[in-house]
Amino acid sequence: MGATRNVGSLQPGSARGNPSHEKSLQPREREGVPRKKERARGNPSHEECKSAAFQMPELSRVAATLRAGLEHHYASVDVSVVECPDLTKLGAAARGMCGSTRLIEFGGEPYAHNPAYRGTNIDVDDVLRACGMPAAGVFGAGMADTAVNNGHCGELIPDMLAGESNLSRVARVGTDRECIVEPYPSAVCGPIVNLYVSEGRNGEVVRIDVRTRIGEQPSLPQAIRDSLRPIARSQGHIGMGGFFKVLSGRIRSHVMPDYGCIGFDYYDTDTERVVRDFLQFYDHIGPDLLCFSTLWTGDPTGGDLNLRPSGEHTHFRHVDDAAQQGGHYHGDITPGEVHYLGFFNLAERILRFGDIYADLGTSP
Numbered sequence: 001m002g003a004t005r006n007v008g009s010l011q012p013g014s015a016r017g018n019p020s021h022e023k024s025l026q027p028r029e030r031e032g033v034p035r036k037k038e039r040a041r042g043n044p045s046h047e048e049c050k051s052a053a054f055q056m057p058e059l060s061r062v063a064a065t066l067r068a069g070l071e072h073h074y075a076s077v078d079v080s081v082v083e084c085p086d087l088t089k090l091g092a093a094a095r096g097m098c099g100s101t102r103l104i105e106f107g108g109e110p111y112a113h114n115p116a117y118r119g120t121n122i123d124v125d126d127v128l129r130a131c132g133m134p135a136a137g138v139f140g141a142g143m144a145d146t147a148v149n150n151g152h153c154g155e156l157i158p159d160m161l162a163g164e165s166n167l168s169r170v171a172r173v174g175t176d177r178e179c180i181v182e183p184y185p186s187a188v189c190g191p192i193v194n195l196y197v198s199e200g201r202n203g204e205v206v207r208i209d210v211r212t213r214i215g216e217q218p219s220l221p222q223a224i225r226d227s228l229r230p231i232a233r234s235q236g237h238i239g240m241g242g243f244f245k246v247l248s249g250r251i252r253s254h255v256m257p258d259y260g261c262i263g264f265d266y267y268d269t270d271t272e273r274v275v276r277d278f279l280q281f282y283d284h285i286g287p288d289l290l291c292f293s294t295l296w297t298g299d300p301t302g303g304d305l306n307l308r309p310s311g312e313h314t315h316f317r318h319v320d321d322a323a324q325q326g327g328h329y330h331g332d333i334t335p336g337e338v339h340y341l342g343f344f345n346l347a348e349r350i351l352r353f354g355d356i357y358a359d360l361g362t363s364p
């Protein structure tokens with residue numbers, strides 16, 4: 001474990017129960033002088049995370065906007081505001097997804113792919129202390145910590161009620177390129193993570209039931225982002241976390257292979273860019289998948305948070321572990337058959353930890 005650097009770690013007690021510790025970001029002028037790369041190679045302390053507020057429109061407006069937008073993507077659309085059902089009955093760790101809602105983003109591609117930064121990780125318990133909410137429901141999408149994962153890379157499917165239960169799974173690529181899904185009994189996440197954090201309470205959420213895709217966009221979270229544009233344009237950016245089930249149809253997914261199994265140079269450490277496709281893709285996955293999603297219409301600071309450019313991150317696992325299906329969700333490949341049922345809620349704020357792009361003076 002000596003080689004593992006935990007750059008997301010907070011000093012004990014430094015941020016405990018003190019949410020004002022968050023540094024609020026205002027859009028600011030970018031300096032022309034790039035910061036030196038060496039800065040990211042030391043042992044940067046991320047006791048302070050960057051934080052910004054999302055807009056919080058009425059859920060009824062969000063539902064109406066989603067209904068109108070999703071009708072361009074799916075033939076059958078039913079969107080309403082409902083009391084959140086008991087999500088544990090659907091397979092989630094926490095009963096609900098309301099109360100002190102936050103999106104979390106940690107790390108980025110350089111941490112994941114530049115050998116100089118391998119082993120970078122963050123502990124969810126530290127994130128929750130920074131949020132001032134040590135007890136919380138947490139789910140999302142990220143990379144596994146290789147030390148926790150017995151030396152393997154893997155797609156992490158975090159799903160936990162902090163301090164009570166951890167239903168997280170990790171998907172990795174086996175020696176025959178098969179997908180292997182295993183329990184991940186740790187709160188330590190790898191170099192890229194997007195999380196939705198809440199008090200895990202009941203409350204009002206947006207229920208989305210769509211089937212039969214008629215649009216070109218195969219990804220439900222991207223269709224949701226597209227549908228939310230009228231609100232983002234008129235009011236400002238919003239963020240959401242969501243839990244959805246693939247009831248019928250099949251999807252495309254990927255899992256990152258182990259570094260040693262890729263067999264060619266896929267990453268340019270000078271430009272900090274992926275230059276060759278190295279992922280293991282799987283088609284015909286599903287149905288009966290539990291998907292954990294974070295999405296945002298854009299960066300509320302105008303770019304200072306260096307957020308993941310896709311604006312969403314969704315991982316999934318099969319309801320039956322024996323199916324050995326899990327990983328990064330791309331979208332459906334069976335538009336005529338696809339049927340999703342999901343519950344989404346607005347995130348009040350986003351907290352950005354481990355902004356490697358700011359340290360390198362680059363952008364994602």
Ligand SMILES: [Zn+2]
Nearest residue numbers: 141142313328
């Ligand atoms: Zn992913």
